Amino acid sequence: MIKKGWDNFFTEIAFIKKLIIQEGYMSFIYRRITSGLLILFFLFAFIKPNSVTASPGLVTITGTIKFQPRNWNSTSQNYLLSQDLAIQLYQYTGGVPILIDSTNTDSFGKYTFASKPIQNLTIFLKVWTQYPVNTLIPENSVMDTHTNIFNFPSDNTYLPNTGQYTKDFTITDQWPGYEALWIFQDLRNTWHYFYNTYYKNGNPYDSGIANVIWEPGVNGYMGINSSYTTPVYIFIADNSKNSMDVVVHEDAHKVMINANGYWYVDSNCFQHSIPRASDFKCAWAEGWADFLPLVVNNDQCYNFGKDKCQGTADQDYYNLELHSRMDNWNDFNWGESVEGRVAGALYDLYDSNNEGMDRIFRGITPIANYALKNPPIQTFQDFWNLWKANEPDTFLSGLTLYWNTIMYININQIYLPRVNK
Numbered sequence: 001m002i003k004k005g006w007d008n009f010f011t012e013i014a015f016i017k018k019l020i021i022q023e024g025y026m027s028f029i030y031r032r033i034t035s036g037l038l039i040l041f042f043l044f045a046f047i048k049p050n051s052v053t054a055s056p057g058l059v060t061i062t063g064t065i066k067f068q069p070r071n072w073n074s075t076s077q078n079y080l081l082s083q084d085l086a087i088q089l090y091q092y093t094g095g096v097p098i099l100i101d102s103t104n105t106d107s108f109g110k111y112t113f114a115s116k117p118i119q120n121l122t123i124f125l126k127v128w129t130q131y132p133v134n135t136l137i138p139e140n141s142v143m144d145t146h147t148n149i150f151n152f153p154s155d156n157t158y159l160p161n162t163g164q165y166t167k168d169f170t171i172t173d174q175w176p177g178y179e180a181l182w183i184f185q186d187l188r189n190t191w192h193y194f195y196n197t198y199y200k201n202g203n204p205y206d207s208g209i210a211n212v213i214w215e216p217g218v219n220g221y222m223g224i225n226s227s228y229t230t231p232v233y234i235f236i237a238d239n240s241k242n243s244m245d246v247v248v249h250e251d252a253h254k255v256m257i258n259a260n261g262y263w264y265v266d267s268n269c270f271q272h273s274i275p276r277a278s279d280f281k282c283a284w285a286e287g288w289a290d291f292l293p294l295v296v297n298n299d300q301c302y303n304f305g306k307d308k309c310q311g312t313a314d315q316d317y318y319n320l321e322l323h324s325r326m327d328n329w330n331d332f333n334w335g336e337s338v339e340g341r342v343a344g345a346l347y348d349l350y351d352s353n354n355e356g357m358d359r360i361f362r363g364i365t366p367i368a369n370y371a372l373k374n375p376p377i378q379t380f381q382d383f384w385n386l387w388k389a390n391e392p393d394t395f396l397s398g399l400t401l402y403w404n405t406i407m408y409i410n411i412n413q414i415y416l417p418r419v420n421k
Contacts, residue, residue, distance in 0.1 A: 056117040056121060057117070057119035057120075057162035058117055060113065060165070061112070062167075063111060063169060064081065064111075064169075065111065065171070066081055066082060066168070067172075067182075068173055071306045079170055081105075081107075082105055082127070083108070083185065083192075085104060086103075086128040086129075086130040086133035087103055087104065088126045088127075088128070089101045089116070090126060091122065092121065092123070092156070100118065101113050101116065102134055104131055104132055119160070123167075127152045129149055129180045130142075131184075138211060139208075140209075140212075141184070141212070142212045142214055143211070147213070150180040154167070154169045177216060183214055183247050186244050186247035189244075189248070189296055190248050190255070190296050191206075191207050195207070197364055199365070200369075207259075208258030209254075211234065212233070212234045212247075212250075213236070219239050220237065221235045225237070226240075229253035229257070231257050240304075243304050243306070244303075245297060245304070246293075246304065248292055248296050249289045256285070256289075256372060259372035259373075260373060260375060261376065262377075264285040268282055269281075269282035272339060273339075274302065275340050276333055277337040278338075278339065280337050280379040280381065283338055283339045287342025287343045287380065288346070290340065291367075294347050300319060300322075301317045301318065303317045304317060321344075321351070321353065323404075324356050324405070325402070336406045342380050344404045345380070345401050346367055348400045348404060349362055349366075349367060349397065349400055357402055357403035358400045359399050360396045366387065366391055370383050373386075380406065
């Protein structure tokens, strides 16, 4: 192999020497240079190296996403910040939108897409009612009856320079289905309330998955003509979209299902209402769900409309802090089979505003400990048994229940001071 290689080398030298003798030295050199230039021309003309076309420069885009709230005021323009929304960044390439990156807004509605090669390109944003972004089963989402998650595209922006751009986006009633943002924020408010307020085994509590089906003009789904909750999804009727308390009420059922699987379905509970007696199990399940919106939305009224404690009392809203054993039974039934009494008792055990015979303030922790325990409890009596066994000041707690018309056997004799005649 070595001998053959040297033979080829000497053969090539002999060939070059022959050409020089036949053509002359200068002619040989001229022909070789001309050939080389032709080759270089071909390379530059038809083979374009990467350095010929400059890459787009890096751009960082930041901004804030806001939305038009339920209680919109056109004078003050009280837009709300959109926490936790999924947001995607698109660029146009050859007139075709190409997804560049995605993220979620933070708790202040802010987002950042850092150092993207999109200089000299046109971009737009697309906002989705989903958290987190890019997941097959979201933790929270709002979708239509065809399970399409609502999304809202922004206008286009051309980016001529490198550096930092600010692109804010406010979603108003000009976008069909914008009310999905209200419902999405209600879901996220519930999740954040538990995560920031309630700790289990020393860790912030994750209340789990809750995905809503809602659609403009649709007040019934799967044969049920009202808002309701299942282990798989929540349906919000369009005629209830204005009430954040209704949304959180349904989400409260889902929180309990996620925690311990408790889901009470019975014909006695289909027509339940806050001031009317049903049965013990229905009153517990619905009373818990009436109570939770009060603490998540920081309001002692359960509201069926947009505004807190506004309209006709005991019709447009129920102020559960004011209802007590001073009520007429016919107007507001008494006892643990009434969901409004269960909700009122839970709220008085929770809150620091002690009125009447309410003399206790314990916050959310003990209530959630028992309501969300696994295996689940099924009645307020079960809740009370756990409370008596584990909490101090049972006397004061008993007074609070008594004030809310819940009286177990001899509770007034056991927990009220003895009177000597």
